[in-house]
Amino acid sequence: xxxxxRKVPGPVKRVVxxxxxxxxxxxxxxxMTPSFLICGGQRCGTTSLYRALAQHPVVLKAVLHKGVHYFxxxxxxxxxxxxxxxxxxxxxxKVGQRYGVPAQTFESSPYYMYHPxxxxxxxxxxxxxxxxVLVRDPVERAYSQHHHEVARGFExxxxxxxxxxxxxxxxxxxxxxxxxxxxxxxxxxxxHAYRGRGEYARYLSAMAGHLGxxxxxxxxxxxxxxxxxxxxxxxxxxxxxxxxxxxxxERHNARPRQADxxxxxxxxxxxxxxxxxxxxxxxxxxPPIWRx
Numbered sequence: 001x002x003x004x005x006r007k008v009p010g011p012v013k014r015v016v017x018x019x020x021x022x023x024x025x026x027x028x029x030x031x032m033t034p035s036f037l038i039c040g041g042q043r044c045g046t047t048s049l050y051r052a053l054a055q056h057p058v059v060l061k062a063v064l065h066k067g068v069h070y071f072x073x074x075x076x077x078x079x080x081x082x083x084x085x086x087x088x089x090x091x092x093x094k095v096g097q098r099y100g101v102p103a104q105t106f107e108s109s110p111y112y113m114y115h116p117x118x119x120x121x122x123x124x125x126x127x128x129x130x131x132x133v134l135v136r137d138p139v140e141r142a143y144s145q146h147h148h149e150v151a152r153g154f155e156x157x158x159x160x161x162x163x164x165x166x167x168x169x170x171x172x173x174x175x176x177x178x179x180x181x182x183x184x185x186x187x188x189x190x191x192h193a194y195r196g197r198g199e200y201a202r203y204l205s206a207m208a209g210h211l212g213x214x215x216x217x218x219x220x221x222x223x224x225x226x227x228x229x230x231x232x233x234x235x236x237x238x239x240x241x242x243x244x245x246x247x248x249x250e251r252h253n254a255r256p257r258q259a260d261x262x263x264x265x266x267x268x269x270x271x272x273x274x275x276x277x278x279x280x281x282x283x284x285x286x287p288p289i290w291r292x
Contacts, residue, residue, distance in 0.1 A: 001266040008265060022169045028083040032060065032092050036239055037122065037129040039207070040113025041197060043144040044134035045146040045221035048250065052232060055247035060087040062107040071122050072115035073185060078094050079125060101242055110233055111190055114202050116179040119210040131211060135280065137290035139269045140260045146194055163267055167194055172218025172275040195272060201279035 038046050038053075047066065054061040060070055062085045071083040076146050085107070092103035112118040113133060122129060149155035157163040170188040177184045208216060217238040224231045228249035236243050281287045 007206055008036065019188045027088065028080040030164060031083045032086045032089055032105045033083060033126060034106045034129055036106045036132060037112065038106065038108035038110070038132045039176045040110040040133055041141065041200065042110040043141050043148060044136040045224055046108050046110050049219070049224065049235070050131065050133060052228070052247045052249055053106065053235070056236070056241060057244050058095055058101055058102055058103045058241065060092060060095065060105045062086055066107065067109035068107045069109045069111065072109060072111045075093055075117070075182065086206040095205055099244065104239065104241065113207065114193065114197055116175055117182060119207045121209040129215070131216045132235065133204065133206065133216060134221045134224065135200045135288070138200070138273045138276070139266060141198050142194040142269065145197065149191050150188065152192065161262065163192070164194055167192060167196070171196065195269070198273055201276055201283065204283055218283050219286065220289050
């Protein structure tokens with residue numbers, strides 16, 4: 001009998017997760033490590049892509065959480081802690097024998113794309129892992145992120161324009177501190193970088209410097225939702241996964257539509273992102289969908 005985990009009380013979930021982590025740490029050497037990661041961007045459809053890939057017959061998802069957040073905010077816990085989140089090698093062997101191709105595992109932590117230490121850590125600890133990055137109209141992404149952070153209680157400023165005005169002060173030198181001090185954590189950097197997180201090409205270039213461009217695959221989320229089968233096939237080809245059967249494509253983590261953005265503010269943001277979108281075009285091989 002399957003249990004709907006959404007109906008399990010929070011305290012029970014925490015006890016189960018604690019027990020699973022303890023067992024996972026004891027068996028860490030016998031566990032898989034990810035062969036690919038979904039690293040971002042936030043509010044770009046990462047959960048929907050995660051759910052689609054998790055349905056692939058030879059893909060085994062992380063045991064406890066979609067996003068482990070090891071390479072950004074939990075790196076001090078160590079590789080044993082990280083491996084505890086993934087399936088056992090013997091499970092992968094059985095799946096591989098059943099389908100005639102090696103099983104893979106993965107996780108999705110959208111902050112990996114933005115944290116200045118994450119790419120270097122991934123390169124060091126997962127030297128063969130590939131990375132998937134989703135991008136979306138950065139104006140809409142910023143607006144959606146603000147709505148999302150307010151709904152989660154991580155943003156007290158309910159006015160999007162006011163939150164944008166606060167961004168520079170909130171993030172002042174936070175990226176530099178995160179890059180210099182592996183123990184530093186910045187709540188504002190993780191939750192309030194509305195403009196910053198839409199400057200995709202800057203983060204992709206930094207990531208490529210550590211991983212190599214050939215290990216990064218960029219997906220336009222607008223195209224993923226419009227043509228999910230074609231995009232899914234391309235992602236599988238990049239990951240070396242056979243397309244054995246297509247999943248049910250659904251949109252996850254979509255929040256109720258916000259009120260329309262002020263036209264002047266939309267123009268201001270569109271102009272801000274213009275040079276960043278031009279740089280992104282070199283990654284995509286064409287102008288971004290939202291600039292056509």
